[in-house]
Amino acid sequence: MEFKENISLAKYSNYKIGGPARYFFEAKSEREMMWALKEAKRRNIPVLVIAGGTNLLIGDEGFEGLVLRPMIATLRVRGGARKPTVEVGAGVSVAELLKFATKRSLSGLEWAGGLPGTVGGAVRGNAGCFGGEIKDRIVQVRSVDVRTMKIVKRNAKQCGFRYRDSIFKRNEKRNGGGEVVLGVTLRLEKGDARAIARGVREKIEYRRVHQPLEYPNIGSMFKNVPLAALYPKSGQKYRMAVAAGEISHRGTRFSVKTDPFPVIAAAKLISESGLRGVSMGGAMISPKHPNFIVNALGASSWDVAVLILLIKEVVHRKFGIRLEEEVQIV
Ligand SMILES: Cc1cc2nc3c(=O)[nH]c(=O)nc-3n(C[C@H](O)[C@H](O)[C@H](O)COP(=O)(O)OP(=O)(O)OC[C@H]3O[C@@H](n4cnc5c(N)ncnc54)[C@H](O)[C@@H]3O)c2cc1C
Numbered sequence: 001m002e003f004k005e006n007i008s009l010a011k012y013s014n015y016k017i018g019g020p021a022r023y024f025f026e027a028k029s030e031r032e033m034m035w036a037l038k039e040a041k042r043r044n045i046p047v048l049v050i051a052g053g054t055n056l057l058i059g060d061e062g063f064e065g066l067v068l069r070p071m072i073a074t075l076r077v078r079g080g081a082r083k084p085t086v087e088v089g090a091g092v093s094v095a096e097l098l099k100f101a102t103k104r105s106l107s108g109l110e111w112a113g114g115l116p117g118t119v120g121g122a123v124r125g126n127a128g129c130f131g132g133e134i135k136d137r138i139v140q141v142r143s144v145d146v147r148t149m150k151i152v153k154r155n156a157k158q159c160g161f162r163y164r165d166s167i168f169k170r171n172e173k174r175n176g177g178g179e180v181v182l183g184v185t186l187r188l189e190k191g192d193a194r195a196i197a198r199g200v201r202e203k204i205e206y207r208r209v210h211q212p213l214e215y216p217n218i219g220s221m222f223k224n225v226p227l228a229a230l231y232p233k234s235g236q237k238y239r240m241a242v243a244a245g246e247i248s249h250r251g252t253r254f255s256v257k258t259d260p261f262p263v264i265a266a267a268k269l270i271s272e273s274g275l276r277g278v279s280m281g282g283a284m285i286s287p288k289h290p291n292f293i294v295n296a297l298g299a300s301s302w303d304v305a306v307l308i309l310l311i312k313e314v315v316h317r318k319f320g321i322r323l324e325e326e327v328q329i330v
Helices: 030-043 094-103 119-124 167-175 193-210 236-244 266-272 301-319
Strands: 004-008 020-027 047-049 063-070 075-078 085-089 138-145 151-154 179-187 246-249 252-255 262-264 283-285 293-295
Touching (some): 020 030, 030 138, 063 179, 075 094, 094 119, 094 193, 167 179, 236 246, 236 262, 252 266, 266 301, 283 301, 293 301
Parallel strands (some): 020 063, 047 063
Antiparallel strands (some): 004 020, 075 085, 085 179, 138 151, 138 179, 246 252
């Protein structure tokens, strides 16, 4: 086993943006993953995990360390028909998992239809949409602590899931090394294969119609804004806004949707700030879905970063709201 050197990361980014990795390794098993992490430690180089690359803005200068790609592809059903669980390797794509579950009439993940990326990435960011979140299906997550090289097993509660957040994400900042998710056990239910397939298809179709999938992109740039950021949760205004399903803020009407708690859409804030279609270099704020910044024409990471700053500044000036990035910037 050996690291590859000077590999362009644009190829591994859904955005088609990113400079070179000094070292690069695809780990097809837990054994290979442990070897790569130990080797990085021995050489004293930093490690960056890139999986599906669907939530990452990679810098034009690349990464001066080891880029590690979890490719662990385990996919098997356990338990009987009454309590089926699925063991999934971190490198399995959500699309593959959905195909596998549909074929075996296993229900519970239909909300994830069209969700790009891998299962490991979804767990780390507690991916969610259409009222579902990966946390609701977790029985156990296996990870390796990069600092101690110990395998850690956690149940859903111990993973500390929050909105687009988990202990794995928080630990990256806390202990400077973080953890790599190796595999997950999910709890599913027996269902009707045709109904499951339809549920998945509907979500894929919704995304095709509403999202600018015709361009390289990394999904929603910003998190939706919790209603609690505008009104105190215990107050009457908050309750009235939830009941009415809308609010008026600085002269603009916003729908309040529950996903998974009351929020107003970042896309609407960006649109009402007059930023639809604004571009910088090869990057453009999508006219179709303004919370997406698409790579319209050979954009650089810098082009995207400028648009991120512009959106944050204009939305703050107009609405007094500070948007928070949903994507990871490296
Ligand atoms: C068109 C489009 C639509 C999207 N829609 C949604 C949506 O509806 N809801 C939603 O939640 N997200 C959405 N996303 C964002 C993205 O799909 C998810 O965040 C996805 O779960 C990321 O997985 P990934 O494998 O691509 O991770 P990557 O982009 O490769 O990595 C993201 C982060 O996770 C870390 N990571 C990845 N794998 C592991 C691992 N095994 N162990 C530890 N850390 C790891 C990386 O280091 C990085 O910090 C969308 C993206 C696109 C392009």
